[in-house]
Amino acid sequence: MARRYDPERRQRIIDAAIRVVGAKGIAGLSHRSAAAEADVPLGSTTYHFATLDELLVAALRQANEGFAKVVAARGALQDVRTDLAADLAGLIGQWLAGDRTGVELEYELYLAALRRPALRPVAAEWIDSLVEPLARRTDPVTARALVALLDGICLQVLLTGAAYDEEYAREVLARVLP
Numbered sequence: 001m002a003r004r005y006d007p008e009r010r011q012r013i014i015d016a017a018i019r020v021v022g023a024k025g026i027a028g029l030s031h032r033s034a035a036a037e038a039d040v041p042l043g044s045t046t047y048h049f050a051t052l053d054e055l056l057v058a059a060l061r062q063a064n065e066g067f068a069k070v071v072a073a074r075g076a077l078q079d080v081r082t083d084l085a086a087d088l089a090g091l092i093g094q095w096l097a098g099d100r101t102g103v104e105l106e107y108e109l110y111l112a113a114l115r116r117p118a119l120r121p122v123a124a125e126w127i128d129s130l131v132e133p134l135a136r137r138t139d140p141v142t143a144r145a146l147v148a149l150l151d152g153i154c155l156q157v158l159l160t161g162a163a164y165d166e167e168y169a170r171e172v173l174a175r176v177l178p
Contacts, residue, residue, distance in 0.1 A: 002163075008099055009038075009040055009044055009048070009138065010048045012038045012039075012040065013034055013035070013038045013040060013044065013045050013048055013049065013055070014055070014058045014059055014062055015038070015062075016034045016035075016037035016038035017029055017034045017037075017055050017056070017059045018059050018063060018105060019037055019056070019061065020033045020034055020037050020102055021059065021105060021108060021109065022102075022104075022105045025108065026037045026056070026108060026109070026112050029052065029055070029056070030044055030048070030052065031045040031052065031055070032045075035056060051118075053116055053118035053119070054118075056081060056109065056112065056118070056119055056124055057118055057119060059109060060109040060110065060112075060113075060119055060122045060123070061122055061125075063102075063105055063106045063109050063110075064106060064109075064110075064122070064125070064129075065128045065129075066095070066099075066102050066103070066105065066106055067095055067126075068096075068129060069089075070091055070094050070095045070098070071091060071130070071133075074087070074090070074094070075093060076152075077133040077134065077137060078133070083133065083170075084134075084137055084138070084173075084174035085170045085171075085174035085177055086148060086170050086178060088146065088169070088170075088171035088173050089167075089170035090149060092153060092154060092164065092166075093164055093166045093169070095154075096154065096157060096164045097164070103154070103158065104158055107154070107155065107158060110123050127144075127147055127175060130143075130147050130150075131143045131144055131147055132145050135148065135178065138177065138178065139178075140176065142176065143177060145176050146173065146176055146177075147175060149172060149176055151172075153169050153172070
């Protein structure tokens with residue numbers, strides 16, 4: 001039997017892994033569950049991703065694009081004439097107001113790096129991708145503090161189910177800015 005050429009198979013497996021994690025959590029993800037969700041043979045998942053960590057790394061990289069897209073769409077971090085605290089509070093508000101399942105998924109994969117060392121470089125990439133433009137507006141130390149504060153605010157909203165308070169976020173972010 002001839003091998004079927006399927007250039008999108010790897011991407012379909014990543015998309016399927018994200019759907020599985022979104023529905024069942026990281027504990028529900030296996031090569032078998034990703035294969036079933038992607039409607040591909042089990043061997044395809046192990047061909048493209050030898051380990052589950054490799055699949056999780058690919059899923060985390062893709063999931064991290066959600067917030068990056070919000071930042072890029074607003075272009076807020078580039079304009080030095082704008083109120084940075086208000087811009088950041090608005091970005092978080094826009095992100096949290098979107099697909100909440102997607103936000104929760106991004107954080108679930110991000111926090112999985114606590115127990116899965118293979119995910120730590122990807123989590124660090126996400127942090128650095130936000131620190132870099134913020135450091136151009138402030139300085140590296142303040143930029144890292146802002147990212148830590150943004151993470152804390154987002155986690156509190158996600159974990160408590162409370163409504164996001166943009167004015168509160170703007171106020172606390174402004175306190176960190178010089």
